[in-house]
Amino acid sequence: MPTGTRYYDGRTAALHVATLRWSEAFLSIDGVEGELAVWPRARLIVGEPDPEGRVVLSCKGEPGRVSTDAFALPVQMTAPRGHRWHYLGWIAIGAVALALAFVLVVRLPAAGAALVPRSAENRLGEMVESVVVGKHRxxxxxxxxxxLEQLEARLAHAAGIAQPVRVVVIDSKTVNALTLPGARMVIMRGLFQRVDNPDQLAGVMAHETGHIARRDPLTALFRSAGITLISTTLGIHLGFADVSSLAGRLVGLSYSRDMERLADANGVAYLQASGLRSDGLAAFFALTEKRSGSASGAIEFLSDHPRTLDREKRSQGSPVGESALTAQQWAAVRAMCEKS
Incomplete structure (x- = not known):
């Protein structure tokens, strides 16, 4: 079989050894004795490669044809015409995928969050935690x-959370606890100082465990951060400012009423399933409402966990069950932020 480039003029049986010269608008076919033909690139037809990697070129309206190696063609012409439909198909699929991503992120954030692999969520949570916790001791x-870890392990087991929940305590006077993507819970010193007993603390932790079980932090971030979050979870590099922005969004997010309602109900159920008193969350709501006007320090829990009139009633549990922590454990928890 001939190798190299061959030109057939279509008028005679002669076969010409040729070289190809490409310009922006034309293909020039040169023979040993000079130029054999000039074809407009806009009218070129590129055939399918044969098993030997050779392709046939022709020009609409011209009788000749060229046989050459596929690697001799410009990069943008190496896809035969038949294959171009294949690539156009992939472009169409990509466009549909982007449209679907928009719907999942903007319109159906819970569905979008459910599709994120746990490994990607854990990576996101680690980045956000470094920003949130990095400002505090x-x-x-x-x-x-x-x-705290033993208490949370009991709650997480009742919630069916497979991976261990990471619990971090930071030295902040803010009365709050929050969850981050990737099964992470941040508790602030102000919460220890505000609650009257470990069962109220356990009620708050059970509520936050409800958010972790349903991946609410990721869902809320999808709703708020949109495409920025897609880039992060897919591993696309983001600068520190972008991660800080995501962290700021998370700290300032308010969950929907449905999210809060489910976290309340599920939190009470987790406490009961763990054999613990389940009346601590309602007691904490009542305590915070009573003291919010006079206590020092910011009370953030009710600002980003909005309270409704019937929420306290729905979170009523039972005093039946063991205390969340022993007196010795409770003393150790309250002493965690004391400076030595």
Missing amino acids: VCRGDDGQRA
Whole structure:
């Protein structure tokens, strides 16, 4: 079989050894004795490569044809015409995928969050935690930390959360606790100082566990951050400012009433399933409402966990069950942020 480039003029049986010269608008076919033909590139027809990797070129309205190696063609012409429909098909699929991503992120954030792999969510949570926690001192104390982790492990087991929940305590006077993507819970010193007993703390932790179980932080971020979050979860590099923006969005987010209603109800159920008193959350709501006007420090829990008139009634649990922490464990937890 001939190799190299061959030109057939279409008028005789002669076969010409040729070279191809490409310009922006034309293909010039040169023979040993000079130029054999000039074809407009807009009228070129590129055939399918054969098993040897050779293609046939022709020009609409011209009788000749060229046989050459596929690698001799410009890059943008290496896809045969038949294959171009294949690539156009992929472009169409990509456009549909982008439209679907828009619907999932903007219109159906819970569905979009459900499609995010756990590994990607964990990576996002780690980045956001570094920004949220990085501004505060992390409170240490082996006994207190162990007590909180054991309590949360019981709640997470009742909630059916497969991975361990990471609990971080930070030295902030804010009365709050919040959840981050990737099963992470941040508790602030102000919450320890505000609650009257460990069962109220357990009620708040059970509520936050409800958000973790339903992946509410990721859903809320999808609703708020949109395409920026898609880039992060897919591993596309973002600068520190972008991660800080995501962290700021998360801290300032308010969950929907449905999210809060489910977190309340599920939190009470987790406490009961764990054999613990389940009246702590309602007691905490009543306590915070009573003290919010006079206590020092910002009370954030009710500002980003909006309270409705019937919410306290729905979160009523039972005093039946064991206390969330022993007196010794509770003392260790409250001492975690004391500076040595």
